[in-house]
Structure formats: C-alpha cells, structure tokens
Amino acid sequence: MEHTRIKELLQSEKFGKEVIVKGWVRTFRNNQFIAINDGSTIHNIQAVVDFENTEESLLKRITTGASLRVQGTLVESLGKGQRVEIKVTGLTILGDSDPEKFPLQPKKHSLEFLREIAHLRFRTGTFNAIFKVRNALAFAVHKFFNDRDFVYMHTPIITGSDAEGAGEMFRVTTLDLNNPPRTESGDIDFREDFFGKSTNLTVSGQLEGELAAMAFGNIYTFGPTFRAENSNTTRHLAEFWMIEPEMAFYELEDNMDLAEELLKYVIKYALEACPDEIEFLKNRLLEEEKSKPQNERSELNLIEKLNFVIDNQFERVTYTDAIEILKRSKPNQKRQFKYLIDDWGADLQSEHERYLVEKHFKKPVILTDYPREIKSFYMKQNAPDAQGRQTVRAMDILFPGIGEMVGGSQREEDLEKLLTRMTEVGIPEEEMDWFLDTRRFGSAPHSGFGVGFERLVLFVTGMTNIRDVIPFPRTPKNAEF
Ligand code: 4AD
Ligand code: MG
Numbered sequence: 001m002e003h004t005r006i007k008e009l010l011q012s013e014k015f016g017k018e019v020i021v022k023g024w025v026r027t028f029r030n031n032q033f034i035a036i037n038d039g040s041t042i043h044n045i046q047a048v049v050d051f052e053n054t055e056e057s058l059l060k061r062i063t064t065g066a067s068l069r070v071q072g073t074l075v076e077s078l079g080k081g082q083r084v085e086i087k088v089t090g091l092t093i094l095g096d097s098d099p100e101k102f103p104l105q106p107k108k109h110s111l112e113f114l115r116e117i118a119h120l121r122f123r124t125g126t127f128n129a130i131f132k133v134r135n136a137l138a139f140a141v142h143k144f145f146n147d148r149d150f151v152y153m154h155t156p157i158i159t160g161s162d163a164e165g166a167g168e169m170f171r172v173t174t175l176d177l178n179n180p181p182r183t184e185s186g187d188i189d190f191r192e193d194f195f196g197k198s199t200n201l202t203v204s205g206q207l208e209g210e211l212a213a214m215a216f217g218n219i220y221t222f223g224p225t226f227r228a229e230n231s232n233t234t235r236h237l238a239e240f241w242m243i244e245p246e247m248a249f250y251e252l253e254d255n256m257d258l259a260e261e262l263l264k265y266v267i268k269y270a271l272e273a274c275p276d277e278i279e280f281l282k283n284r285l286l287e288e289e290k291s292k293p294q295n296e297r298s299e300l301n302l303i304e305k306l307n308f309v310i311d312n313q314f315e316r317v318t319y320t321d322a323i324e325i326l327k328r329s330k331p332n333q334k335r336q337f338k339y340l341i342d343d344w345g346a347d348l349q350s351e352h353e354r355y356l357v358e359k360h361f362k363k364p365v366i367l368t369d370y371p372r373e374i375k376s377f378y379m380k381q382n383a384p385d386a387q388g389r390q391t392v393r394a395m396d397i398l399f400p401g402i403g404e405m406v407g408g409s410q411r412e413e414d415l416e417k418l419l420t421r422m423t424e425v426g427i428p429e430e431e432m433d434w435f436l437d438t439r440r441f442g443s444a445p446h447s448g449f450g451v452g453f454e455r456l457v458l459f460v461t462g463m464t465n466i467r468d469v470i471p472f473p474r475t476p477k478n479a480e481f
Pocket of ligand 1: 163
C-alpha cells in the first residue's frame with residue numbers, strides 16, 4: 001500500500017518525510033488549505049496547496065466530498081490546533097463531488113437532517129466518533145466474554161417461537177399473501193409455507209441460548225433481534241442488537257454481578273480505546289448544553305458520567321421497595337406522573353424508572369423480583385410473600401438518561417412449574433417441546449440477561465436518539481437504505 005493513514009501521520013514526528021494520503025475533502029479554504037479526512041481518526045490533516053503553481057481547473061475540483069490522493073512533505077504546522085501538515089507536491093482527484101449536489105456542506109448540520117441522509121452521515125465527525133465507539137464496545141463485549149471462557153453461540157434469526165411471549169414478531173413467509181392457501185377453517189395454511197410452518201424473525205436468542213448453556217455452562221449470543229412493537233420513541237428500534245449471556249448454575253445474585261461487571265468493563269474499555277472520539281462527543285454535548293438554561297444543564301460532563309458509573313456500585317432494590325419509594329415520591333404525591341403509582345403490580349413506565357435512577361438514587365439501579373404477571377413465562381418463581389403476592393426472580397438494570405438497559409432473570413428450572421405457567425399464559429406445550437427438554441434432562445439452576453446494545457451505545461456516546469447510534473435504523477414506517 002502506497003499511502004499512510006492520517007491517524008498515523010498526525011502522531012508522526014518525521015518532518016521532511018515524503019508522504020501520500022488518500023481521503024475525502026472536508027473543506028477547502030482560500031484556494032490553499034485542504035482539510036482531508038480518511039476515516040482513520042475524527043481529525044483531519046491539513047494539506048497546503050501551492051495554488052500559484054496549480055492549474056485552476058484542478059483547484060476547482062477540490063470540493064467538499066471529493067476523494068483525492070495527495071503527495072507531499074510532512075512539515076510542522078504553524079496553524080493553531082494541529083501539529084503537522086502536508087506541503088503538497090502532487091495532487092490527483094480520484095472521485096469528483098459536485099458541490100451543488102453534495103448534501104453535506106462544510107457547516108454544522110442538524111442530527112434530524114443527517115438522519116435523512118443516513119447513507120452519507122458516516123462522513124461527519126460526529127458519526128465517525130459514534131461508530132468508532134460502537135465498534136470499540138462490540139469488541140469489548142467479545143473480549144470480556146472470551147477472557148472469561150464463555151462460548152459465543154450463534155442463534156437463529158428465523159425461528160418458529162416467540163421467546164418473549166409478547167407477540168411482537170415480524171412474520172417470515174414466502175406465501176403469496178394476496179392468494180394464500182387456506183385451511184378448512186379458512187385460516188392461512190402455513191403448512192404450505194417454506195418451512196412447513198409459521199415462522200418469524202427472532203425477538204431474542206435466549207431460548208436457544210439456554211439449550212447451549214445446559215451443555216457448555218457459560219455462553220453468550222450477540223446478534224440482531226427484531227421487534228414489531230409500534231413504539232415510535234427515541235429508545236426503540238424494530239431491529240436492534242442484543243447481547244445475551246446465559247449461565248448454568250448461576251443464581252440471580254451471580255447474574256447481577258456479571259451484568260454489572262460487563263457494563264463497567266465495556267464502558268472502561270471504550271474510554272481507553274476511543275479517547276479522542278469520546279472527548280469530541282463530550283465537547284459536542286457541552287456545546288449543545290450552552291443553549292439550555294443553567295438549571296437544566298447536567299452537573300457532570302460525558303466523561304465524568306462514564307467514570308461515575310465505572311466507580312460506583314449499582315443500587316440493588318426490589319420492585320416492592322421501588323413501588324414504596326415511588327408512591328411516596330413528590331411527583332406521585334403532586335400528581336405529576338402521567339401514570340400514578342397507587343397499587344402494587346403495575347408495570348413501571350419510563351417516567352418512574354427515570355425518577356428512580358435520576359432523582360432518587362442518582363446512579364444505575366438493578367430492580368429485582370417483579371410481579372409475576374408482568375414478566376415473561378420462563379422466569380423463576382419466588383415463594384409468595386406474606387400478603388400472598390407472587391413475584392419472579394427478574395432483574396432489570398436502569399440507567400440514567402436511558403431507562404431500561406438490561407432485562408434478565410434466573411430461569412424457572414422446575415418442569416412442572418414452567419408447564420403450569422405456560423398453560424396460564426397460553427403457550428402451547430407442543431411448540432416448545434425442544435425447549436422443555438432442558439428441564440426434562442438434567443435441569444439445573446441457570447440465569448441470563450439481555451443488554452440492548454444500542455442503548456449501551458447511546459449511554460456511552462451521550463447521544464439521545466437511538467436512530468443516531470445504529471448505522472441504518474429501522475423504525476415504524478422507516479426502512480430506507
Ligand atoms: O427486556 P427484554 O425484552 O429481554 C429479553 O429479550 C430477554 N430474552 C433477555 C434475556 O434474558 N436473555 O430485552 C432486553 C433488552 C432491554 O433491556 C433493552 O435494553 C433492549 O433489549 N431492547 C430494545 N432496544 C432497542 N429497541 C427495542 N425495541 C428494544 N427492546 C428491548
Ligand atoms: Mg425488558
């Protein structure tokens with residue numbers, strides 16, 4: 001390879017050396033100064049053109065977005081904010097970019113605008129930083145589990161089951177739905193479909209993960225999952241990535257310990273692997289906050305927030321205790337919550353979760369032992385409490401600014417209890433026969449959890465809309481690109 005990556009050149013001390021860079025023009029000032037970026041770093045390298053000795057026709061083609069090859073001498077820069085620059089001796093345009101048509105201009109664009117051109121937003125500093133952090137976090141997840149001897153298990157994307165029992169699935173079919181085969185009772189006959197049965201995109205790899213955990217002990221999955229929930233929020237995607245470890249012989253406490261350790265590890269890893277990117281994102285946020293009134297600005301900057309999470313124990317509290325806190329809380333007393341908490345048993349809304357983490361505990365919170373009725377069928381049942389209330393060994397991890405980052409539980413290992421629960425919620429035993437074998441043969445206590453990867457990236461980048469931390473977001477009425 002004849003060229004050097006800009007990241008390497010910016011750290012170089014080899015003044016006077018002949019170098020070649022290839023990249024894209026970010027700006028071109030005074031017919032002389034080209035800011036070039038090649039994606040290796042958020043920073044640009046400045047190339048100084050000897051414009052008096054360069055053809056006018058060539059200078060005209062140095063436009064924002066054009067790709068070029070620049071040859072020159074690496075010299076010490078006299079300009080502010082940069083150590084080195086290139087004194088150009090040769091310049092070739094590799095690909096033109098019509099300045100009248102190229103949507104990215106050398107100015108600040110809004111995130112809303114950039115979302116509409118998601119196919120080009122990679123070429124901005126902000127998105128370079130976000131996706132570098134995303135990459136570092138993904139790598140850190142694999143490193144964390146591999147260092148601890150967990151097996152990375154690939155679970156299917158197309159399945160016949162609804163792991164969460166919530167019915168929010170995208171159907172996969174090759175049938176002609178304008179003219180589908182029908183059963184005698186008039187329903188669509190999925191026996192005629194590609195797989196000979198009705199199938200959907202997976203909502204979670206957990207059930208298959210449980211099968212693997214019953215053989216390998218500790219496994220994890222990390223892949224795309226799909227939810228057809230019609231939630232048009234800044235926290236929901238129809239296609240998102242989930243990390244799902246599953247561990248044999250782990251009880252709920254072990255599960256919480258592992259989840260907390262994982263989150264702290266990957267955040268620390270990102271801080272160390274992406275110092276420039278996170279610094280850039282921190283400054284971006286500080287800039288954004290300047291337009292807010294003083295009392296709405298956050299006390300900690302992004303880096304301080306991340307370090308706070310790494311350095312402090314997550315709060316662990318039961319659902320029942322959390323309900324008491326919420327009942328007595330100011331917004332509940334003053335009827336400021338949209339949904340008032342007056343009863344044990346209600347599912348917590350994001351306003352309640354945010355009150356607990358942002359106002360009450362002011363740190364990440366692990367909520368445990370939720371009412372059985374609002375959680376999935378596979379969770380281990382606790383003995384009823386003194387008032388006869390039935391809870392399960394669930395744990396959700398709530399993060400400031402995010403809400404639910406992790407959902408997990410100890411699993412019900414008792415076949416009879418699991419079957420009873422399945423019947424209660426209407427899950428046919430025949431469909432889950434393969435899954436039930438985990439409880440039929442050598443059943444064991446086991447636990448696991450799922451981390452919403454984009455919610456993790458949101459937290460670490462300080463971004464506020466989940467559409468900005470996945471390259472090509474899929475949300476209701478939006479599957480462009
Ligand atoms: O709480 P959930 O639904 O749990 C499960 O799927 C379990 N099977 C996990 C397990 O125990 N193995 O989802 C887990 C996490 C949530 O806490 C949230 O962070 C994220 O996945 N998540 C979403 N992220 C983005 N968009 C959505 N629509 C999401 N739904 C869940
Ligand atoms: Mg959940």
